Amino acid sequence: MSGLSLFWQRYRRNRPAVGGLVVLGLVVLAAAFGPLAYGIDPFDMAGRPSTLPSARFPLGTDVSGRDILAGLLAGARVSLLIGIAASLTATLIGSAVGATAGYVGGWLDAILMRVTDFFLTIPSFVFAVLIVAIFRPSVAVITLAIAAVSWPSVARLARAEFVSQRHREYVSACRAMGMGHLEIMLRQILPNALPPVVVIGSLTVASAILAEAGLSFLGLGDPNIVSWGYMIGVARTVLRTAWWMSAIPGVTILVTVLAINLVGEGLNEALNPRMRPR
């Protein structure tokens, strides 16, 4: 059996994870084709402000008369884009730092891990707010800010994996074969250390989406795009009279983050050798 079908067989056993994957698939589809198919600019004053859901506006309009469904679809793009890009960046930086520290050891390990610890002691959301506030809020800055506060936990995990793999006999065998350190790190140890890193990377997507929502709720989002957090931020002033305006993007964030977490949990069970039945 090929590795992929074996993986799917294990993943399928976790029902909630399959559900999460379906929901996540729908969100991805909505982000990819929704804005084009729906065809309404989320910034347009499409109708009267604060209307209830109707045939013309399936989810109603917000305080400025903008179509909420159009905002939701455009926001899906932003949330997924920033979530995935920030997570990838954080995973790359974290893996590089953790792998180097774990493989080389000694004083380099000590220095890299103290730097990592230093980052971990700063409350991450406050740190992200600080970075975005210093630079001009844009998709790139927000992504890098979220990545900058997310990499340390990846680094710690990658380091732990590399430390446990470094003294395995197959590493000695590769050395005895004449392989160099970089080749051993990237081509021999990394594939062994990857499963937990993939899992934490997928969970980082969820926390990055939450962080982005938080930033744009506080008005630190990219002003040129609509995002879910921004929609909640706009609607918070009318929370008592038009609760659905905040509730709709809020529930969307909740469902998306929950789906990603379920997928991450499913990946963990399918990839983690310790949870694999013999």
Place this chain on the structure above:
Amino acid sequence: MSPLLAVKGLTVDYHGMHNAERAVDGVSFSIARGETLALVGESGSGKSTIAHALMRLIPRGAGSVSSGSIAFEGQDLLALPEAAMRAVRGGRIAMVFQDPMMALNPVHRVGRQIAESLLAHGKATPRTAIDRAIELLTLVGVPAPEKRARQYPHNLSGGMRQRVMIAIALAGDPALLIADEPTTALDVTVQAQVLAEIAAIKSRLGMAMLLITHDLAVVSETADRVIVMYAGRMVEEGNVEGVFSRPAHPYTRGLLEATDWEGAASDRMREIPGSVPNQGEMPPGCAFAPRCAIATERCRIERPSVERALHGGGVSCFAAGSPS
């Protein structure tokens, strides 16, 4: 002709928390081209450390070669720059490890692992590597090599895995093969097969071999010469035939008597009383003196040097040759 490998006065210390531990103490030996030398001893006698010292694979923080020299094919391995040493590893000296399940990378197909070894030493191009890997699998007696090459280590049996390890070792076309307990982790039934395979390939390719084992039966079947190690020191060396028929050192005699095999001098198994001394409790004289039945006062204070033995090899014992 100078020997392929000449080791002189090799001393290896492991750095403990407070004190250095001497794992190998002034060991000298040489291996001629095509010859098989066996290193025999209990675990902790320093035989694996010698192998790792030859490959310069003792982790920097853990220990180091304190003195001695290793001359291989006219090069001083201890003085070689790291880049040149990498070409020696796997290229001129290859190693087969004890447990092939641990020594193979679990996430790569075995064909790829052999191919990586070929590519590391320029013995194949990326296009030809897999075909050459399949040839090597055939050479080491793996049936259906095309199918096996696409499998992962956990799909193979222990004997097949060790054959894959041997194929990886052969990939660089080495002049010296270090086999560190190559059959210990295998089922008894396949031990003999794998050993015969190694011996056959060795003679076909004209390689020399350093065989590390605690199994005297393996030594008598495979090796030309033998070195008996005790607590990091060499106690006896010589031709297998001579050492086994006329062991000069009381420890060698004890080992032979403690082993149940056809060639053993006695038909009754006997154990050696006591245990290997811990580092730090090493006696000032002969390391074996506390367990030795014929030890004298001199053995306890003075360390014997390696002298010529009756069987033509060397022995490190004051009472060598005298009947016990």
